[in-house]
Amino acid sequence: MSTESLVRAAKHDDTAFYQLMQEHKQQLYRLAFAYLKNEQDALDAVQETTYRAYKQLPRLREPQYFHTWLIRILLNYCHDQTKAKKRWKLIETFREEHSHPDDMQHERVHLELAIEQLGPKYKQVIILKYFEDMTIAEIARVIGRPEGTVKTRLHQALSQLRKLLEKDGDFHV
Numbered sequence: 001m002s003t004e005s006l007v008r009a010a011k012h013d014d015t016a017f018y019q020l021m022q023e024h025k026q027q028l029y030r031l032a033f034a035y036l037k038n039e040q041d042a043l044d045a046v047q048e049t050t051y052r053a054y055k056q057l058p059r060l061r062e063p064q065y066f067h068t069w070l071i072r073i074l075l076n077y078c079h080d081q082t083k084a085k086k087r088w089k090l091i092e093t094f095r096e097e098h099s100h101p102d103d104m105q106h107e108r109v110h111l112e113l114a115i116e117q118l119g120p121k122y123k124q125v126i127i128l129k130y131f132e133d134m135t136i137a138e139i140a141r142v143i144g145r146p147e148g149t150v151k152t153r154l155h156q157a158l159s160q161l162r163k164l165l166e167k168d169g170d171f172h173v
Contacts, residue, residue: 007063017057021050024067027132028074034131035078037112045081049074068141075142079120114164122157125150 003023009016025046032045052073060069115126124143128134136154140147 003066004063007057007060007066011058011060017054020066021053024070028070031071031074031127031132032078034127035075036081041081045074045077048077052077065141068138071142072144075124079124082120110165111161114161117164118157118160121153122160125153126157126161129154 003020006016006020010020028046028049029042032042032049033039036042036045049070053070056073060066115123118126121143125139128139128142129136134142136147136150140150143150145153
């Protein structure tokens with residue numbers, strides 16, 4: 001059964017909805033984890049996204065955009081969570097646990113810290129592009145902006161990251 005047919009069926013059939021969510025749960029989890037940096041928070045995000053999608057599915061007008069719509073729900077939830085809770089505590093805990101990290105871990109920590117300092121719209125395009133390996137066109141559909149805007153945000157985000165990382169002095173992009 002095609003995704004569009006399954007979406008139409010899911011509006012009236014819980015089994016079809018369950019099947020749809022099974023198809024998307026891995027990607028939702030990866031994306032949530034990239035945003036929230038915590039297994040339990042990522043699982044909560046997937047659960048909340050599933051609930052919100054189930055409640056809102058009858059309002060989805062174009063079934064072919066289910067995947068994009070679902071990711072948008074997840075991103076909105078993750079954004080709300082990052083605003084509500086400061087994730088710095090998790091990164092600091094990671095730093096303390098790895099007080100003598102090898103160079104690769106050290107660079108990763110600095111990169112994660114730099115990404116956390118970006119504004120939400122820049123962080124969003126970085127995560128979608130480099131953690132989820134989405135194309136510019138896919139990102140544009142997910143965030144509801146033109147491709148040119150996505151390219152500009154990506155360019156600006158990379159420029160900001162470069163400055164943040166060079167300012168730190170530990171490594172250069």
